Amino acid sequence: xxxxxxxxxxxxxxxxxxxxxxxxxxxxxxxxxxxxxxxxxxxxxxxxxxxxxxxxxxxxxxxxxxxxxxxxxxxxxxxxxxxxxxxxxxxxxxxxxxxxxxxxxxxxxxxxxxxxxxxxxxxxxxxxxxxxxxxxxxxxxxxxxxx
Amino acid sequence: xxxxxxxxxxxxxxxxxxxxxxxxxxxxxxxxxxxxxxxxxxxxxxxxxxxxxxxxxxxxxxxxxxxxxxxxxxxxxxxxxxxxxxxxxxxxxxxxxxxxxxxxxxxxxxxxxxxxxxxxxxxxxxxxxxxxxxxxxxxxxxxxxxx
DNA sequence: CTAATTAAAGATAAATTTATCTTTAATTAG
DNA sequence: CTAATTAAAGATAAATTTATCTTTAATTAG
Ligand code: FES
Ligand code: FES
Numbered sequence: 001x002x003x004x005x006x007x008x009x010x011x012x013x014x015x016x017x018x019x020x021x022x023x024x025x026x027x028x029x030x031x032x033x034x035x036x037x038x039x040x041x042x043x044x045x046x047x048x049x050x051x052x053x054x055x056x057x058x059x060x061x062x063x064x065x066x067x068x069x070x071x072x073x074x075x076x077x078x079x080x081x082x083x084x085x086x087x088x089x090x091x092x093x094x095x096x097x098x099x100x101x102x103x104x105x106x107x108x109x110x111x112x113x114x115x116x117x118x119x120x121x122x123x124x125x126x127x128x129x130x131x132x133x134x135x136x137x138x139x140x141x142x143x144x145x146x147x
Numbered sequence: 148x149x150x151x152x153x154x155x156x157x158x159x160x161x162x163x164x165x166x167x168x169x170x171x172x173x174x175x176x177x178x179x180x181x182x183x184x185x186x187x188x189x190x191x192x193x194x195x196x197x198x199x200x201x202x203x204x205x206x207x208x209x210x211x212x213x214x215x216x217x218x219x220x221x222x223x224x225x226x227x228x229x230x231x232x233x234x235x236x237x238x239x240x241x242x243x244x245x246x247x248x249x250x251x252x253x254x255x256x257x258x259x260x261x262x263x264x265x266x267x268x269x270x271x272x273x274x275x276x277x278x279x280x281x282x283x284x285x286x287x288x289x290x291x292x293x294x
Numbered sequence: 295c296t297a298a299t300t301a302a303a304g305a306t307a308a309a310t311t312t313a314t315c316t317t318t319a320a321t322t323a324g
Numbered sequence: 325c326t327a328a329t330t331a332a333a334g335a336t337a338a339a340t341t342t343a344t345c346t347t348t349a350a351t352t353a354g
Contacts, residue, residue, distance in 0.1 A: 001148055004342065007243030014254050027300070041343045047302060060301045061351025077255075096154030098291045107161050107278040107287045108224075108269075115265050122258050131254040140254045144245045151312065174330070188313045194332060208321025209329045 006086050008042055009049050011035040013080050015142050016056055016066055017073050017132035025065030036143030048084060055083045055128075073129040081123065090120050153233050155189055156196050158182040160227050162289050163203055163213055164220050164279035172212030183290030195231060202230045202275075215275070224278065225270040237267050 002010070015034050020026045032042040046066060050058040055075060058066050081087050093100035094112045102109075134140045149157070162181050167173045179189040193213060197205040202222060205213050228234050240247035241259045249256075281287045 001239070001241055002243070004243065010242050010255075011253075025300095038343060040345070043301075044303095044343080050301085058301060059351080060299085060349070062299045062353065064300045064351070066301085092148070094148055095157050095289075096149070096151065097288065104288050104293055105286075106158075107281050107289065108157075108273075109287070110281075111269050111273060115262060115269065118262050118265070122255075122262065126255075126258060134254050134257075139252075140256070141244065141251050142242075142254065146251055172330095185313060187315070190331075191313080191333095197331085205331060206321080207319070207329085207331045209323065211321070211330045213331085 002081075002086065002089065005041075005045050005048075006081065006084050006089070008035065008037045008045050009084050010077070010080050011037070011142050012042065012046065012049065012066075013056060013068075013128055014131045014135060017068050017128045018135045020065075020067040022057075022067055022069065025059065025063065025067045027065045031066065034143055036145055045084075049080070051083075055079050068128070073132065074127050076124050077126050077128060077131065078120075078123040080128070090116070090123060149228075149233065149236065152188075152192050152195075153228065153231050153236070155182065155184045155192050156231050157224070157227050158184070158289050159189065159193065159196065159213075160203060160215075160275055161278045161282060164215050164275045165282045167212075167214040169204075169214055169216065172206065172210065172214045174212045178213065181290055183292055192231075196227070198230075202226050220276040220279065221274055223271050224273050224275060225267075227275070228270065237263070237270060 012031050012035055015031060016026055019030075019034075028043045028046060029039065031037075031046070032039040035042070046056070046058070050056040050066060055072055056066050056068055057072070058064070078087075078090075081089060091100060093106050094108050094116075095106040097104075097106050100106070100109065100116075135142055159178050159182055162178060163173055166177075166181075175190045175193060176186065178193070179186040182189070193203070193205070197203040197213060202219055203213050203215055204219070205211070225234075225237075228236060238247060240253050241255050241263075242253040244251075244253050247253070247256065247263075282289055
């Protein structure tokens with residue numbers, strides 16, 4: 001479905017939303033360890049994810065790190081896709097035609113249509129904050145280690 | 148969602164199902180032109196797709212080419228994924244955890260669960276033949292050119 | 295101001311996917 | 325049997341994605 005970059009970005013965002021605040025920032029080491037992702041690659045992804053401080057915010061220097069504002073946590077999960085430049089990914093034709101449309105549909109379009117709409121609705125209505133809350137409950141996992 | 152290889156494989160299969168028969172085989176040129184895919188790459192994909200003659204069948208030499216048996220056309224679309232070695236793709240965790248499961252779910256699992264089941268059901272119940280029938284009606288497109 | 299700390303930026307590298315091209319094998323028509 | 329035709333197999337190459345490493349810039353504590 002998503003690229004590794006986007007997967008890590010989603011996991012990192014949810015983790016930061018749950019663990020950090022402007023007073024308590026998270027370093028890249030803590031993030032990569034928690035979401036079980038390659039350190040340097042995750043650092044690269046965090047650059048994209050925090051660019052413009054729209055979704056995740058970052059500060060350099062001692063006591064610096066990554067965090068999210070209360071406002072950013074209320075954004076839909078889709079914002080992470082947008083920030084990563086993957087905003088088209090949910091709209092694509094499942095058979096790879098250049099464009100998914102009602103007027104020139106592929107053979108799977110009619111059946112796939114509702115699934116696609118459900119997917120878009122999920123990403124547009126669910127907020128980062130809501131996912132972070134589930135993580136806080138401890139009933140859900142963000143890495144493979146399940147420490 | 149799928150790799151380019153799998154997208155071309157799905158499109159090629161549906162096209163072959165609609166246009167070919169054991170008496171009327173399709174050459175690789177005709178297939179690539181119809182589904183609007185790169186010729187040589189498609190040839191490679193057709194090798195995988197026809198290996199074992201499970202989904203698509205192939206015959207070499209004059210009047211050779213690709214075709215599908217009546218029986219193969221009744222297979223679920225999922226068989227194409229299996230044949231391409233992409234049989235795990237529908238089962239994956241949307242956040243990229245090693246394993247999607249009820250016992251160690253990711254933060255999106257609960258909401259994604261139904262979408263995933265819908266997707267699996269679509270690929271397991273819809274047959275290649277059914278998709279080909281829609282294509283025959285001309286209400287549906289398998290390439291970008293829409294000739 | 296200086297040293298320490300942290301992310302940003304940039305340069306590469308490794309791995310994978312996508313794509314192309316050439317040679318071989320099978321099959322058929324004549 | 326021979327020539328023609330077609331896919332299979334194999335060797336590369338190009339492009340993209342994933343990953344790593346080094347240098348730079350920002351920021352803070354002292
Ligand atoms: S056109 Fe293929 S999914 Fe909509
Ligand atoms: S565990 Fe992530 S989708 Fe099931």
